[in-house]
Amino acid sequence: MKTVITFGTFDLFHVGHLNILTRARQLGDRLVVGVSSDALNIHKKGRAPVYDQQDRMHILEELKCVNEVFLEESLEFKSDYIRTFNADLLVMGDDWAGRFDSLSCLCEVMYLPRTPSISTTSVLEIVKRQK
Template structure:
């Protein structure tokens, strides 16, 4: 059995997330998803999520491509997770190209292309513009 793992925040779950999970799951028999905790996002990534950690976990657990969801507490846990869950393939978006090559000593590392014209950041930026326009109109 081939086990695949990926990580992310998965805030404002969208079609780009679905595409990543679908392609990651197609690479193996089992997909584990590490979800960045709110504390990790704030303290180490410097960003605030809109959707709380527990809700993001629940959304991912309901996705048919996902077999297991685990919390991501820090950048350094990936190697220990790969060993703990006997992972064969680590998958992440190609915007991280080369950043996780050190994991190649533990498993295969694959950088998948992102879905064009969609990201949680872009959605948040659009929401901010809409909010500002509404303020100006009122």
């Protein structure tokens, strides 16, 4: 059984999120998703997510392409998460290209193209302009 692992904030869940998760799941038998904690998101992006970590995790748990969801508390623990879930493949969006190549000693690393013209940041900008 091939286990695929991926990570993200998954705030303001949109079709880009669904596309990468669906593609990741097609690459294996099982998809495990690490959801960035609220604290990690503040550290990475300088802002709190719109939806809290429990709500974001719940959304992902209900997707048929996702087998398991866990809370990612630190970027530095990615190797630990890969070992814990016995992942064979790490999938990330290509905006992270090269950033996780060092983990290729633990599992295969693949960067998938993002869905064009959609991101949580762009959704937030659209909402701000409509006010």
